[in-house]
Amino acid sequence: MKKPLSLLLSVLLGGAGLTRAQTDAPPEREHPTAPDELPPLQESRPRVNGRLQVEFVGATAFPERRLREGIDRQVREIEKYGLDEPNAYDAGFFLESFYRKNGYADAEVTATITGPWQLRLSVDQGSLVRLGEITVTGNTAYDSETIEKYLLGPTRERFPRIRDVLRLPYVDVDVRAGADLVRRLYASEGYLDAEVSDPDPTFSEDGTVANISLKITEGTQYRFGAIKFEGPLVFPREDLLAAVAEQTKNIFTPGRLLAAERALEDYYRQRGYFTATVRANGDPMEAKDGVVPITIQLQPGIKYFFDGVAVTGNSGVKTAFIQRRLASLSGQTYDPARVDRGFRELIDTGLFRNVRITPTPVNGNQLRLDVAVDEAKPREFGIGVGYATYDGGIVSLSYADRNLFGTGRPLTIDAEINQRGYNGQIKYSDPWFLETDYELEVRAYGITRDMRGFTKNELGFRPSIQKDITDHWNVSAFILAEYNRTTNILITPESLVGRESYPLFAIGMTQTLDYRNNKALPTRGYILTSAVDFAPDGLGSVAYIRGVARFSYYLPITARSSLAIGARGGIISSLTDEPLPIDERFFNGGATTVRSFSEYTLGPRDKNGYPLGGEAFTVFNLEYTFPIIGDLFGAVFTDAGNVISDAANFGLEDMRYAIGAGLRYNLPIGSIRLDYGLNPSPRDGEAQGAWNFAIGVAF
Structure with a gap:
């Protein structure tokens, strides 16, 4: 192991050789600073912008492409600000780190400036060290196989293609990270006092195998004890216990205690207590036989009701449109889930890039919803090209106005030409027909299409009204009025075609039950889906x-x-x-x-x-x-x-x-x-x- 003194001697003697010490980080650089000033950012140095030539000596374990990837960050730094001794030293450090992260625990790299924009990195690779036996002692809550899975997790993540443990490289930093995962595993299951030693490697005589020992002292597994409520309950104690039953049913951890606190706050706020605060306390030091007594302090405050909507940020969309989307909340008990539904309804219109809804207390127990919006562009024009097996080449045009006359109702116009014919339609939608949760859609369309043996010509008008019964179930009813004409008939005899021109009037219903994930x-x-028309x-x-x-x-x-x-x-x-x-x-x-x-x-x-x-x-x-x-x-x-x-x-x-x-x-x-x-x-x-x-x- 070479000492940092060699760097100082090299500088004093005017030499270019640089040798890095075996440390966990590059040496800190000193910057001249005035009193009370911070060191200048590296980006403030003048740029020189050059092209660095790097020579690798003794690096036989990896192809040059991978070596360059290992020092790419430092090479870009040098090319931007210039090649000097500290930067060359850092390049050596990065390459040495690359080797060690790939199992060469004793690798050393010497950096030498050999000329303007020329850097030599000499590598003493040492031996590739692989993992050997994993010995775990003191564990009873988890078997050794489970402990090994967590201990080697970071190593396997970096080397996913190596399945055999005995072929995995030994990387000290990865194994230590794995030991930390073991500690977290115990803590997540209530072993708050568990002690997991740092991994202790024992190397084979030739230094190519590292056998790892891990000692565990599990300690007590803590559990939730009796829950005591302090402060005004408002709701029955049994209901409050049910609200936190999932979080407090067994194993105690600080994270689960915090989750219980949040669950109880949500319980109150969903029932109108907008300013409710909950503080849950449980100290393992007070536990008896691992059972932690819990105290929950409640400050529910007053019950709030929705009252009014104030809108800012809109210009093209009428204020009344936004207010109506939230009007159903007026007079209702405050519930953040209802506010979230209103937010999603506004976002789903496509009229806004961003919507922010802030409940603001006014007039005692009233909450005004302050809605700040950032409007999106309401109009779009599109051109598309495509291909389908039957229709052949396709060219389409479309125009959409999502905010017709400022009402938030969309109007779309589509036209398409393909190798089988052409079609177009005008569609108007009102998702809140007569300010209800029914959606009105009106379509007027025309189609001319060459079928196999005849040409279809169709003009139609189709109003429909639909409603979402649930998030997954939609029903609709429609009226259909069409005029149809069949031309260019090649089918023989023509009587097989049936009536060649006719008006059509029909009524129908559809339903869709959709539980797909996407x-x-x-x-x-x-x-x-099902449909019937008459x-x-x-x-x-x-x-x-x-x-x-x-x-x-x-x-x-x-x-x-x-x-x-x-x-x-x-x-x-x-x-x-x-x-x-x-x-x-x-x-x-x-x-x-x-x-x-x-x-x-x-x-x-x-x-x-x-x-x-x-x-x-x-x-x-x-x-x-x-x-x-x-x-x-x-x-x-x-x-x-x-x-x-x-x-x-x-x-x-x-x-x-x-x-x-x-x-x-x-x-x-x-x-x-x-x-x-x-x-x-x-x-x-x-x-x-x-x-x-x-x-x-x-x-």
Whole structure:
């Protein structure tokens, strides 16, 4: 071991050799300072900006790329401010630290300035030291395997690919950090007096193996004792004990005592006691046989009620709009959860970058909500390009005004052109229809799309009203008025198409029960949707009753893989003797149904092979998704489904299948999917399989 004196002698003799001492930190540098002044920041030094050349000598254990990564921070420092003896010394220190963190406990590095912007780092590597036997004594609460898991936790975190303990490098700082984790483990389970020794390494004769000894004195495990309340209770003692039962049911720790204090404060504040304070005290020194008596001091204060809303920071959004979002709180008992719901409702409008709600006591026991907002830009214009297997290239335009006339109601206009046609819509939403919790949505739309064997032309108007019954259950009702026209008919005979132009009037209902953990990228939970609509005879040219349902279930298999199971079905029945128009029928096949068929091609066809659709359908899906790298995932799947011409024959006859695999690249808006589905039993005129490209979940 070389001493720091060598650095001083080197400087006095004018030499460039620098040798670092074996210390835990670089030597402190002295800065000339005036009285009462702080040392100047390093960034205040003049920059010189050069390119440092580093030569490594004797460093054979690691490739040069890793060595440079180990000193990268100091190299950038030198290139910014210049190469001098202290900076060169620090570079040696960083390289030596790199070696020691990788198991070379006796590594020493000498730094030598060999010329302008030239630095030589000479390494005496020593031997790689690996961990040997771990001996734990004094432990009874935890077995030695558990103690070893915590002791080696930091080491395993830095070397995750090494599973065998006897191949792990010995890094003193990591093992000491592991011993600290053992101390925390005992403290977290009530062993507040537990003593865990510093790890004691014993090295093999050749210095390549470090056997570790750890001595533990567990002491007493403390538990919560009787709880005594001091001060006005307001609520029954039994209710207060129930409020802290989870935190105080067994093992005593200061953290759990603090959690009990907070839980009781929340209990009071949720019931209107806005200024309530709680102080919980428990001293292990007063424990008998490990049982700690607890004293909880209560100062509930007075009970507060909401009264009024004051708004600042708004310019485009009307004050009345913000006040109405919180108006339902007026006169209600103060509850922070209600304030949080109001905050989320305002944020979810998209009208604000930030919202701050501060309850302010006024007029005795009244609380005014002071709302400070920072408005976001209300208007957006967007241009998008995309591709889908069936539609081909897509160009879309959109305009949105989230604050129409300052009312906080959104209006959106969308238009799309693709290789199959074009469509557009205007949509107005009122999430607080007539200042209730019902949402009104009104859509006017037009579609022209080339289908297989005909062109669909549709103009429609669809008002709907919906309500969230719970956080997971939504119901809605709608009215549908459309004019439909079928052109460019290639299906023969044309009578198979049904009515070619007709007005349609229908009413319907939908419901959604959604317990997925993520709507865009679900891996857990389920969704159940159903819809029914009724087109009465006499109000339009087509009369029917239709119902569809979907169920999807998502099951995590590992942390990043999951299994998805789906089932769908639908049936429509004409209420007259006239056959249903082709664009009211069900079709199957494509990226979200049976993926061995191209879009809409599964099911009955005319003599030229054009699909005719049917009055009923079923789809069943099973898909396993697994990680490949980063956000890229693979998937294997099987699908089954059918299309039934006559609703009277609804069932599982004539099922068609798909077996396939695909890739998914996960984005916040959903997965970009590329799938190939193989048709295991193709019939005459059918392909062996189909490629499908889409965005979003398959089912």
